[in-house]
Amino acid sequence: MTHKDDSAEALVEMLERKAPETLDLLTAESEQDFEKAFEALLNKAVTHLEANSKNFRSLDETGITAVVAGVLSMPGLTITQETNSNGHVDLKIDMDHCSPPRIKLGEAKIYNGYEYHVGGLGQLLGRYSTGREGRGLLLVYVKKKDIAALMDRLRKDMDTRLPLQQQGETVDHGLKWSFVSAHKHSSGENLEVGHIAFNLYFEQPSV
Template identity: 40%
Template sequence: MSGKLSRLFNWFPELRRLYEARGAEDFDDFLDLHFARCIQRMEAEAHHLAGDSEEKLSAFLAAALSMPGLSVVREAYSNGRVDLTIRSESLLSAEQRLAEAKIYDGPVYHAQAITQLISRYSTGRQPSGYVIEYVKKPGIADIVMRLRSQADAELPECQEGLTSDHDMRWAYVSRHRHSSEELLRVVHININLKR
């Protein structure tokens, strides 16, 4: 590794994880950690963001997620306009993930986001995807608990098994059988924008 690249990795440790990712699982581990860091920044700026539209919030998140080697594009096309398309530009692992984002407005709206991600935008090629909720209401912990309980009771979009915990606060994971017969991992990320 060149001295310049080594110094760059020391300044930005996420870059090392991104460039050393050797497959889907490594990339997902990196991206989950990177999402967590960017979301903490968004929540710290909630007093500036709480009144913004879904489009502005997604633009802010896309800008926060973007970094050398990671392209984040809003409204790219994959069987429709996907809120966020995240692509690794690493030569070792050319990965892509899709994310559907919504301002939280109840469980029905959340279920619609899952449907859009799984049944409309996803081709089945990407093993993981994201449903992002911008929560402007109080009680995010209770909202997430109710979303999980409903998903576990109704098993939307061919959900297989119960949801599982995620290391990120107010996030959880579900697995869904895609029409391709692939099993897709969906990370549900809830961002607290209540001031």
């Protein structure tokens, strides 16, 4: 075994111990495998924000997204905010050293009903996405009470009204209260979008 082989094996062993998500992302052979690996990483960001909702309740969409970007950042994954992609997209995720190249774009919205949500979805699909990217992200920061009912209503409204050339009904996402929609893009491709719900409701204790 050469020194180069030794170094590669040592790197893999280190990733297995310290950053298994990175290894899973790097070795994903299909889009489905990549999404499964990314879901585990995304769950860390959701869990972190929800556990600290008291500290983030005063932040706006940009501030909360900065926290998400910080949690997602890891070796091999480049996370940038307000990157130019036919406009300044809230979140751009590049998987480094990956073939084929894997890019995800994300838009973030503090939950404020169906119309506001679809407005953000329209920005993501109509302005920022070129059709080359993988599944998009619409991060939904819910600061209101009863996230389960709010997200269920949002999903039902989308399935009834089929906005932005939505292709059929939404399907479940692996993360709680979240779902996936598919839309006909101007490129001719069907683009998936994961609508990822963050429960940031914080109830002030009564005095």
